[in-house]
Amino acid sequence: MEKLVITGNTPLKGEVIISGAKNAAVAIIPATLLINGVCTIENLPNISDVKLYCDILESLGSKVTWNSENEVTIDNTNITSFKAPTELTSKFRASYYLIGSLLGRCKKAQVGLPGGCNLGARPIDQHIKGFEALGADVEVSNGNITAKAKKLIANSIYMDVVSVGATINIMLASVLANGTTVIDNAAKEPHIVDVANFLNTMGADIRGAGTDIIKINGVKELNGNATYSVVPDQIEAGTFMLAAVASKGDITIKNCITKHLESITAKIVEIGGNVAANGDHLRVWCNTRPQKATIKTLPYPRISNRFTATNGRCFISFKRDKYY
Numbered sequence: 001m002e003k004l005v006i007t008g009n010t011p012l013k014g015e016v017i018i019s020g021a022k023n024a025a026v027a028i029i030p031a032t033l034l035i036n037g038v039c040t041i042e043n044l045p046n047i048s049d050v051k052l053y054c055d056i057l058e059s060l061g062s063k064v065t066w067n068s069e070n071e072v073t074i075d076n077t078n079i080t081s082f083k084a085p086t087e088l089t090s091k092f093r094a095s096y097y098l099i100g101s102l103l104g105r106c107k108k109a110q111v112g113l114p115g116g117c118n119l120g121a122r123p124i125d126q127h128i129k130g131f132e133a134l135g136a137d138v139e140v141s142n143g144n145i146t147a148k149a150k151k152l153i154a155n156s157i158y159m160d161v162v163s164v165g166a167t168i169n170i171m172l173a174s175v176l177a178n179g180t181t182v183i184d185n186a187a188k189e190p191h192i193v194d195v196a197n198f199l200n201t202m203g204a205d206i207r208g209a210g211t212d213i214i215k216i217n218g219v220k221e222l223n224g225n226a227t228y229s230v231v232p233d234q235i236e237a238g239t240f241m242l243a244a245v246a247s248k249g250d251i252t253i254k255n256c257i258t259k260h261l262e263s264i265t266a267k268i269v270e271i272g273g274n275v276a277a278n279g280d281h282l283r284v285w286c287n288t289r290p291q292k293a294t295i296k297t298l299p300y301p302r303i304s305n306r307f308t309a310t311n312g313r314c315f316i317s318f319k320r321d322k323y324y
Contacts, residue, residue, distance in 0.1 A: 154179030
């Protein structure tokens with residue numbers, strides 16, 4: 001698909017069910033590599049990144065069984081390789097989570113440099129800093145990232161910037177390390193909490209996910225043999241919330257976690273919209289033209305783009321110089 005053609009001036013009305021969070025799914029699937037056994041993942045979004053990840057796992061020796069378009073069972077009992085195929089990793093950004101997972105399981109990993117959409121410079125220096133703090137040697141050459149360690153030793157790691165990807169990747173590498181790893185200035189997004197909850201369900205000991213400091217007490221192994229459901233996607237939910245306001249519509253959004261949407265809810269109310277919560281449902285509606293508001297770009301849980309509106313005219317600008 002090369003373009004979308006949108007015919008406006010039609011209020012959006014109806015109900016929508018929110019998918020599983022893409023950013024959680026693309027971290028949980030590689031996290032299964034830390035399990036020497038079988039697990040089932042439910043509520044997966046039906047997207048290409050998830051399918052690519054499953055193809056990569058199969059290339060490493062995993063047995064992947066699709067139970068439905070949103071549920072998969074993964075058996076990682078017989079992992080035979082620590083080298084992820086570049087022709088697959090180059091197709092999406094989140095392939096870098098394979099480094100932390102393979103390093104944690106095999107004590108070595110070779111992963112092609114990640115690809116994906118062009119959203120500006122998104123360095124992985126904080127990932128490498130974390131791996132090296134755990135005792136790994138990391139080399140970037142010939143389009144590959146290679147990491148290896150005789151053993152991984154827990155350490156205290158301060159993140160120079162708040163980085164979602166690095167927080168998750170270091171967490172993955174630390175789960176089976178010796179001792180207690182502390183990640184300071186950690187990112188706090190819901191999908192970080194979801195990855196930690198998944199790993200804990202499988203036998204890990206991770207505490208503090210969702211706060212500035214995450215502590216990972218290394219364990220000898222992860223048990224597996226469990227089922228886990230991916231958290232709903234707050235970005236998808238927020239998009240529909242804004243669509244209701246922008247179109248002067250009335251939308252009921254199902255399968256969402258309202259706490260994850262508090263910052264955007266506050267701004268919608270501020271500009272003249274209405275939000276009513278009922279369990280895991282949200283109803284969002286607006287009968288008037290949105291009023292002005294100012295939003296500053298800040299890490300989660302604060303709102304993540306800048307929006308201004310003057311005299312009833314709305315302007316949105318995105319500043320994405322760095323994505324980590």
